[in-house]
Amino acid sequence: SAFLGKPTTSSALLCRLRFVVGSYTLTRHLPLSYKKLDPLRGDVIEPLRIVPRISVEPLSSVVFATTPTVTLPVRIRAFGHVTNARLSVTRGTALITQTQPFTLRASTDTLITLSLQRNDLPPGGELELRVTDVSGTSYGRTVSTISYDHLPVLQYTRPARVTVVNTNLKITAKRIAYIDGAGDNIPDILRQLGCVVDVVNDETILRTDELLTYDAVVAGIRVINTRKSMKYLLPALHAYVERGGTLVMQYNTLQDMATRDIGPYPMPLANRRVTEEDAAVTIxxxxxxxxxxxxRITEQDFSGWVQERGLYFPYEFDARYEAPLSMSDSKEQPLTGALLHLPYGKGRFIYCSLSLFRQLPAGVPGALRLFANLVSAGR
Known part of the structure; x- marks a missing residue:
């Protein structure tokens, strides 16, 4: 609350300047900063930042242990010189793996890819990553910055940890085409599950024969709102489904829609949602x-969800859509538009308003199993 109303967070690094002029004394406290010359912006003044000698940065916040061997890429950034350091992965006091010694010069970084055995991993929880140097000093935090031209650079650190999802999961889809929307982590998560994922452009989407070489096409969140070309691409995607493809669409909002004809049959979106992340779900x-x-999806797969169930559910949709789920917030009427499935021609059209884009990065096992079913529906 001490920072409320202030334009920026007060600096914790202050120097005291004391001026004496005759009988007058003036004392000022000023933040420590440094100035650099940018070719485009001119003089740039940034606050002085204190960093640890090493920043430990896992490239993914979640490890999906669905294969016997799991890879975990970790970037090590050295702000100072380190000698004979080791990167270790632990669960509590138990050591899971440790690298050979390495040395890094100041202001350099390296990428280390760890191989973890699924049998060595816990069923869930977090793994801690630490680098210990030759002196025995241990570093286990990730250094991040927020930088915009109109704001001072903000720095924060957080523990270097990853969430383990060690669950029995099958996925029969192997090649996925992904259509960019507003941005989510779905492509990276699918790759961790062993899928080959290609981010496809408009030209590829219009070539139905090429799309049919993929096991499924996944559209990113809010693709209808952010990609105006979807007005012309959706008929091609419907043709892809009709000829045997599987299209999985994630949620869209009501603002700035490229088209309202999202599905092959009417399925108008509405501002209907389930905001309670633990709301009861009926299959x-x-x-x-x-x-x-x-x-096999059970009600247990909807445990441990974060923030919400879903949003912008279709409402009063065509009776040819199949709705396998029902849910609602407390004291509200049940909603059935969270997940729609439509057999169309030889293929499947799937519309998912569930917030899987939140659940998968959070490592919710049941959401991962459900998503694997969606992309595998046609295989």
């Missing part, structure tokens, strides 16, 4: 393919 079609293949 109304327990034997539906999305609930059984290749992973």
């Amino acid at each position: 109304t079609l327990p034997e539906h393919r999305l609930m059984t293949y290749p992973n």
Whole structure:
């Protein structure tokens, strides 16, 4: 609360300047800073920042242990020279793996790819990453900055940890085409699951024969809002489905829609959502393919979700859509538009308003199993 109303956070690094002029004394406290010359911006003044000797930066916040060997890439940034250092991965007091010694010069970095054995990993929880140098000093934090031209550079650190998702999971889709939307981590997560993921452009989307070489096409969140070309691309995607493809669309909002004809049949979106992340979920079609293949989905898979269930559910959709889930906030009427499935021609159109884009980076096992079912529905 001490910072409320201030334009910037007060610096913790201050120097005291004391001026004596005759009988007058003036004391000022000024933040420590440094000035550099930028070719485009001119003089740039930034606050002095104190950093640890080493920043430990896992490239993914979640490790999906779905194969016997799991890779974990970690970037090590050296702000100062380090000699004979080792990177270790621990769970509590138990050591899981440790690298051979390495040396880094100041202002350099290196990428270390760790190989973890699934049998050595816990069923869940967090792994801690630390670098210990030759003196025995240990470093276990990630240094991050927020930098914009109109703001002072802000620095923060956080523990170098990754969440483990060690669950029985099957995914039969192997090649996925991904259509960029507003931005999510879905491509990286699919690659961790062993899929080959290609981010496709408009020209590729229009070539149905090429799309049919993929096991599924996944559209990023809010693709209808951020990609105006979707007005012309959706008919091509519907044709892809009709000829045997699987299209998985994530949620969209009502603002700035490129088109309102999202599905092959009417499925108008509405500002209806389930904001309680622990809201009860009823599986109304327990034997539906999305609930059984290749992973059996139960109500337990909706435990441990974060922030919300989903948003902008379709409402009063065409009766040809199948809705295997029902849910609602407390004291609200049940909503059935969270997940829609439509057999269309030889393929499948799937519309998912569930907040999987939040659950997967958070390492929610049930959400991961459900998402594997969506992309595998046609395989």
